[in-house]
Amino acid sequence: xxxxxxxxxxxxxxxxxxxxxxxxxxxxxxxxxxxxxxxxxxxxxxxxxxxxxxxxxxxxxxxxxxxxxxxxxxxxxxxxxxxxxxxxxxxxxxxxxxxxxxxxxxxxxxxxxxxxxxxxxxxxxxxxxxxxxxxxxxxxxxxxxxxxxxxxxxxxxxxxxxxxxxxxxxxxxxxxxxxxxxxxxxxxxxxxxxxxxxxxxxxxxxxxxxxxxxxxxxxxxxxxxxxxxxxxxxxxxxxxxxxxxxxxxxxxxxxxxxxxxxxxxxxxxxxxxxxxxxxxxxxxxxxxxxxxxxxxxxxxxxxxxxxxxxxxxxxxxxxxxxxxxxxxxxxxxxxxxxxxxxxx
Numbered sequence: 424x425x426x427x428x429x430x431x432x433x434x435x436x437x438x439x440x441x442x443x444x445x446x447x448x449x450x451x452x453x454x455x456x457x458x459x460x461x462x463x464x465x466x467x468x469x470x471x472x473x474x475x476x477x478x479x480x481x482x483x484x485x486x487x488x489x490x491x492x493x494x495x496x497x498x499x500x501x502x503x504x505x506x507x508x509x510x511x512x513x514x515x516x517x518x519x520x521x522x523x524x525x526x527x528x529x530x531x532x533x534x535x536x537x538x539x540x541x542x543x544x545x546x547x548x549x550x551x552x553x554x555x556x557x558x559x560x561x562x563x564x565x566x567x568x569x570x571x572x573x574x575x576x577x578x579x580x581x582x583x584x585x586x587x588x589x590x591x592x593x594x595x596x597x598x599x600x601x602x603x604x605x606x607x608x609x610x611x612x613x614x615x616x617x618x619x620x621x622x623x624x625x626x627x628x629x630x631x632x633x634x635x636x637x638x639x640x641x642x643x644x645x646x647x648x649x650x651x652x653x654x655x656x657x658x659x660x661x662x663x664x665x666x667x668x669x670x671x672x673x674x675x676x677x678x679x680x681x682x683x684x685x686x687x688x689x690x691x692x693x694x695x696x697x698x699x700x701x702x703x704x705x706x707x708x709x710x711x712x713x714x715x716x717x718x719x720x721x722x723x724x725x726x727x728x729x730x731x732x733x734x735x736x737x738x739x740x741x742x743x744x745x746x747x748x749x750x751x752x753x754x755x756x757x758x759x760x761x762x763x764x765x766x767x
Contacts, residue, residue: 430533430538430561431559431561433538434538434539434541434542435465435514435526435556435559436465436466436544436654436691438546438556439464439546439555439556439557441467442738445588446564460473460474460523461522461523461555461557462523463557463568463618464523464555464557464558465556465557465558469558470523470525470557470558472522472523472557472573474522474575474711475575477577478575478576478577478578479551479575479576479577479578479581479665480573480574480575481514481517481574481575481576481581482508482569482571482572482573482727482767483513483514483571483572484510484517484569484571484572485506485510485513485569485570486567486568486569487502487509487567487568487569487681488565488566488567488568489565489566489567490612493505493628494609494730497628498628499537499538499540499541499544500540500543500544501544501628501629502544502568502628503540503541503542503543503544503545503546503547503548504544504545504547504628504629505570505628505629505630506545506568506570507524507545507548507549507554507570508524508548508629508630508631508701509583509630509632509633509651509701510524510570510571510572510619511548511554511567511572511632511634512584512630512632512633512649512651512701513551513649514525514572514574514632514634514637514649515632515633515634515636515637515638515649515703516582516636516637516638516648516649516703517574517581517582517583517637517647518576518580518582518586518640518641518644518647519574519575519576519581519637520572520574520575520576520634520638521552521553521554521572521573521574521634522554522555522573522575522721523554523555523556523557523572523573524549524554524555524557524564524570524571524572524573525556525557525558525559525570525571526545526556526559526561526563526565526568526570527560527561527566527569527570527571528559528560528561528564528567528568528569529561529562529565529566530561530562530563530564530566530743531563531564531565531566532563536733541766546548548632553556554633555581557573557653557743561657573752575651576641577622580641580642580702582637582640582641582644582645582646582647582705583646583647583664584647584660584661584665585646585664585665586645586646586665586666586706587645587661587662587667587706587732588645588665588667588706588708588732589667589732589733589734590708590709590731590732591706591707591708591709591731591732592645592647592699592706592707592708592709592711592712592728592730592731592732593669593671593704593705593706593728593729593730593731593732594644594703594705594706594707594715594726594727594728594729595654595676595677595702595703595705595726595727595729596633596636596649596680596702596703596719596725596727597631597633597677597700597702597724597725598677598678598682598702598725599650599654599676599677599678599693599694599697599702600676600678600679600682600690600693600694600697600698600700601623601626601627601678601679601681601682601693601700602623602627602630602697602698602699602700602701602707603624603664603692603693603696603697603698603699604623604626604651604654604682604685604689604693604697605620605623605624605625605627605628605698606621606627606697606699607627607693608623608624608659609624609627609688610751611731613685613686613689615681615684616658616684619662619681619684620664622679622681623681623682625699626699627699630699630700630701632701633649633701633702633703633724633725635722636703636718636719636722636726637703638672639719639721640703640705640715640718641719641724642708643703643711643714643715643718644706644707644711644715645706645707645708646661646665646705646706647661647665647703647704647705647706648660648661648703648704648705649701649702649703649704650698650700650701650703650704651698651700651701652698652700653695653696653697653698653700654676654694654695654696654697654704655695655696655699655744655756657704658704658744659705659744661704661742662732662742662743663742664734665732666734666742667732667734667735667742668733668734668735668736668742668743668744668745669730669731669733669742669743669744669745670730670731670733670745670746670747671729671730671743671744671746672729672730672747672748672749673691673694673695673746673748673754673756674729674748674749675728675729675730675744675749676694676695676727676729677727677729678690678693678694678724682694691756695756700740706729706732709711712728716732733745750753
């Protein structure tokens with residue numbers, strides 16, 4: 424029977440220590456550089472972290488609750504990946520470089536097979552993004568995962584939500600709607616062939632944080648966020664903070680070949696209001712178009728222009744999004760993004 428501390432040591436602390444141990448002279452030099460930011464990791468009452476000189480610390484926390492954010496039958500390796508991915512996505516949206524994270528979770532029981540797979544998925548992504556586990560907490564209870572991630576970003580290039588400017592292009596990375604399609608299929612709302620259904624399920628359970636793109640957008644983009652609750656609502660956060668309006672071409676929203684095979688109304692619902700995409704939505708000046716296309720090619724992540732930031736109406740009480748189709752005809756869309764306290 425695993426105790427709390429043997430569980431931590433076997434599946435988390437040892438793996439974190441291995442990831443931090445240099446295996447060559449070059450690795451030793453890199454490790455020395457890392458110690459300038461993570462002076463003390465797992466093993467004490469607190470971790471000690473300092474951002475590089477001239478940079479600010481970027482911090483974000485996300486919680487995943489069984490039955491609300493993931494199904495009970497999700498594969499634990501995928502769950503380990505997603506738990507960290509949704510936090511790294513927030514760093515990407517700020518143009519921040521990942522440094523470290525903490526993990527606090529409750530488990531109904533100490534299942535060694537489950538823990539091995541979960542920690543593999545977690546550390547595979549952590550090591551790929553050079554993000555070190557530096558602490559956390561465990562307890563017994565319903566399955567609940569909470570990660571806090573730490574990154575750093577130079578003050579003058581942080582991608583904030585309040586920085587959109589009139590005339591900016593609005594861009595999104597990747598494709599939208601696949602995760603929402605996966606949720607709909609799991610709930611029986613609509614159907615797809617077996618291959619497409621597997622694609623949608625993977626999109627829902629294994630989102631890819633756009634860290635490289637976020638870093639590449641430093642100095643190019645004005646405002647950014649990650650799309651976690653659906654484009655319609657998340658873009659509105661930029662507009663509210665920036666005190667701007669927007670026009671968006673609903674037909675320009677990028678979608679996968681798999682999503683394009685679903686009914687048109689389902690595609691619209693998934694791309695406009697679907698959550699769990701974890702793609703980046705950002706604004707940038709028209710003059711940056713060529714540079715953005717170049718950096719998106721360099722990092723291998725598609726970026727698509729979908730609209731324009733416009734000035735607010737003088738008497739407007741709140742920002743608005745004017746939706747239109749590819750021909751420019753106005754659309755009346757009542758689709759709403761996800762809200763935890765208004766969801767069924």
